Amino acid sequence: DWSREAFTMSPQYSRAVIEHFVKLYEEGLIYRGKRLVNWDPVLHTALSDLEVLAEEEKGSLWHLRYPLADGTGHLVVATTRPETMLGDTAVAVHPQDERYKHLIGRKIHLPLTDRLIPIIGDEYVDPAFGSGCVKITPAHDFNDYEIGKRHNLPLINVFDANAALTHDVPEKYRGLDRFEARKLIVADLQARELLEKIEPHTLKVPRGDRSHAVLEPWLTDQWYVRIAPLAEPAIKAVEDGRIRFVPDNWTKTYYQWMHNIQDWCISRQLWWGHQIPAWYDDQGNVYVARSEEDALAQAQGSLNRTDVTLTRDEDVLDTWFSSALWPFSTLGWPQQTPELKTFYPTSVLVTGFDIIFFWVARMIMMGLKFAGDVPFREVYITGLIRDENGDKMSKSKGNIIDPLDLIDGIDLEALVAKRTSGMMQPHLKSKIEKNTRKQFPEGIPSYGTDALRFTFASLATMGRDIRFDLGRIDGYRNFCNKLWNAARYVLMNTEGQDTGFGPGSVEYSIPDRWIRSRLGTTIEQVRKHFADYRFDLAAQTLYEFAWYEYCDWYLELAKPSLQSDTSSDAQKRGARRTLLEVLEAYLRLLHPLMPFVTEEMWQSVAPLANRTGATIMLQPYPQDSDFPIDQAAESAIAPIKAAILGVRQIRGQLDVARSRQVPLFVKAASQEDWRLIEANAPLIGFVANVSAITAVEDENALPPTAMQLIDGHAIHAPLANLIDDPDAELARLGKRKAKTLQEIAKCEAKLGNQNFVANAPPAVVDQERARIADFRSEIAQIEEQERRVAQLKNA
C-alpha cells in the first residue's frame, strides 16, 4: 500500500521515537552510565554488542615478565594485547593455585612505568592456561572490567577516541597509535629482558560491522536500555505460541539470545539519526523531556532558578531503536488511530534470519510494551541469497548480483564497472574484475521480473539459504515464454469465435473434462503450499500443471475438436470454453508468483472467458470447488494417453520422424480401455500422426511390428512403416526386457523373504505381488515380440 509509505526520520515518526524514549526513561528502563562499550575508533561511535563481528585472526601471544616489587623474582603474564599493559592495575591468579596463592596481596612493579600494582586472587583465572597469571586492564577489556569491579581496582584509560595513547602513559608513548605503541612497547620490554617469548596464537578479533575496524573496549558515557524486563514478556509470547517462527527451528535461536540478553547500548556518536531527547545544565545534570521547553521547566524547577542554559545531548539513537517501533508507529502511535486498531497486530512478518535479533526481537519487545500486543502472529524467515560459491554477497567481495541486472540484463563492462566503483578496499579491484570476467564472460542476459520472481519462489525452501544459479532462472524464463505462446494459441483459437458462453449448447470431451479436473487438484495443492509457506512447492505445482498437463497434453488433445470438420459446434464450443476457463483461472492462480506476464495475458483472456475486471490483481483467488474432481474423466484419459505415448516412444527410440504416418495395432489391457481408445481413435490419430487403429485379436496374425508396453496396453506399429533394420527393434526390446528383469529380481527378493511377507502390511505385500505379475506378463509379451521380429530377420 504505497499510500502508507513511511520514513523513520519524518516529524511524525520522530515524535513517536521521542515519546518512546521518554516513557522508557520515566519507567527506569533507560539509563545513562559510564561503562565499557565497544568503540569504533574509525567511525568514532559506540556500538551495540550485535554490531560487533568476532573474526578469527592470526596473532601472537606475548609472554611478559612482571617483576615482583620486592625484587624476589617475577611473574609471567601472557597477553594478546601488550600495548594495554600501560593500563594494567593488577595481576590476577587463581586463589587456589599452589604456585601463586602465597603471592596474593603482594605488589608487582609494572614495567615501563613507575606504578606498583597488586597481585589479586580471582576465580576467573584458569590456572591451566598460559602461566596462570593474568594482567588486568579494567579500562580496556570486558572481563578485566568485571574483575576490576570485584576488587575495586582503578580504571586507567590509556586510549583516546582514535585508539591512540593518552596522557596517562609515560611520555614516550603518548599520542602513538595503538599498533605503533605495541611495537615500541614490545621492543622496550625485550631490551629490558622482560619478554619471555612470543607464540603464534589465533584469536577472535572484534571488528565493527560497518567500518571493519578493530574495536576497542572503551570507557565512555552512553545510554542503555535495561532490557531484561522487556525480554521476559517477549520470550513468553513465543512460548505461548502467540508468535510463531516459520520454520520453527529459529525459535531456539531466538530463545538463546533472549535468555542471555545484555543491556542495549542505544547511543551513537554519529551525525545522522534521531537525537536523544536529553539536555544538560551547566552542572551536568540531565533532563529527559519531550521538548526543550519541558526540559527547561524541569531544570528550572529542580535548580530553583530561571536563568538556566541547557545543552542538548549530541548523541543520536541506534537506528534499530526507532525501527523497533515500526509496526505501531507507522500506524500513528502514540495516537490511538483507527489504523492502529485495524491493522495491529499484523499477520506475518517476512524477513531474513540475520535481523532476528536486531529487529524482530526488538519489535516484539517494544510492541508488547507499548502497543499492548504482539506486533505480528507469524515470522517467516527466508534464507539468504548467496553467490555461486555459497558466500554472502557483499560490496567488498564484489560478488553482489543486483536483481535489476537480472531483470534488465547488463553487459560485462558495465557489470565490472559497477562492482569495482566506490570501493572501500580498492586493492581488491583487480581480483574482483578478474572473477567477474570469468564468471560472466557475456555479461548477464535480461531475464525479466517474472522469471526472477518465480525463480526465487521455486528456490525458497524452508530455512535454507539460496545459492544463486543462473541455470534455474534460465529455465523459468523459458517457462514465461511457454505460457506466452500457449496464451497466444488460445487467443488464436477463440477470438471472434463462439466460446460457449452464449445460447449455443456446449459439449465437453474427455480431454476437456480431464483438464478441468486436473486444474481443480492443482488449485487445491497450490493453496495448501502457500498456506504452508512452501513457495517452492507452489511454484513447482504451477509449473508442472501448465507445462506437462495443459501445454503438453491438453492443447494437443483439444486440437481435433477445434480443427476437425467432423466435430460438432457443441464440441467446438466445449473445447474453446475449456481452453479459456482453464487458462483464465490458471493465470489467477499463478499471478502472485508471476505478476506481470499473467496480468498482460489476463487482460486479453479474461473477457473471452466471460470475466470482467480492471485488473487481475483485484480478482478472487481460484477455488478448487470451481473445478471439481472428475474421476471418470481422469480414468478415461489414461488409455488414450497410453496409446499416444506408445507411438511417441517407439518413434523416439527408433529415431523415426513424426512425419511418417503409421497404422497402429493395440491390445488394450481391458475391454473398457479398448472401447475408450476406439472411441477416441480420431483424437489419437491426429495427435500421434496415426493412420488407423485396429484392435489386436491374435498377435501372431500381425505383420512384424515395433511394440511398446504401457500400463498393460501393448501398442504395435508395423516395422515396415518405421525402419528397414529389425535389429534396432530387437535392441529396444532387449533393453526393456533387461530393465523389467531387474525389477522382477527385486520383487522376488522381497517376496522370497518370509519376514517381509509375515510382517509387512498386507496392502504392501499385495502390491508387490501385483507388480511382479505385471512384470512377468510384460516379459512374456516382450519375448513373444522378440520371436516375431527375429523371424522377420531370418526370412
Place this chain on the structure above:
RNA sequence: GCGCGCGUAGCUCAGCGGUAGAGCAUCACCUUGACAUGGUGGGGGUCACAGGUUCGAUCCCUGUCGCGCGCACCA
C-alpha cells in the same frame, strides 16, 4: 564450549520408511500449422561414511568425517 543447518545426477536443488525426482548441462532424433526460449526419446545417482531400530532405511536413532552459520569465549 552451546545452538542451528547442510552433504541426493556434472551443477543448483526437491523428496521420502516400501519402484530415486525437477531445472540446467549432456547425447540422439524431430525445420509438426502456439512455442527450436520448442518437441520426443535416452544416458547419468552403492542418496557422505559406519553402526543401530525395522520384514524393509536415502528417509528414523547414534556416532564419525566434511562444509556453513549464529551465540559465548582463555588472558
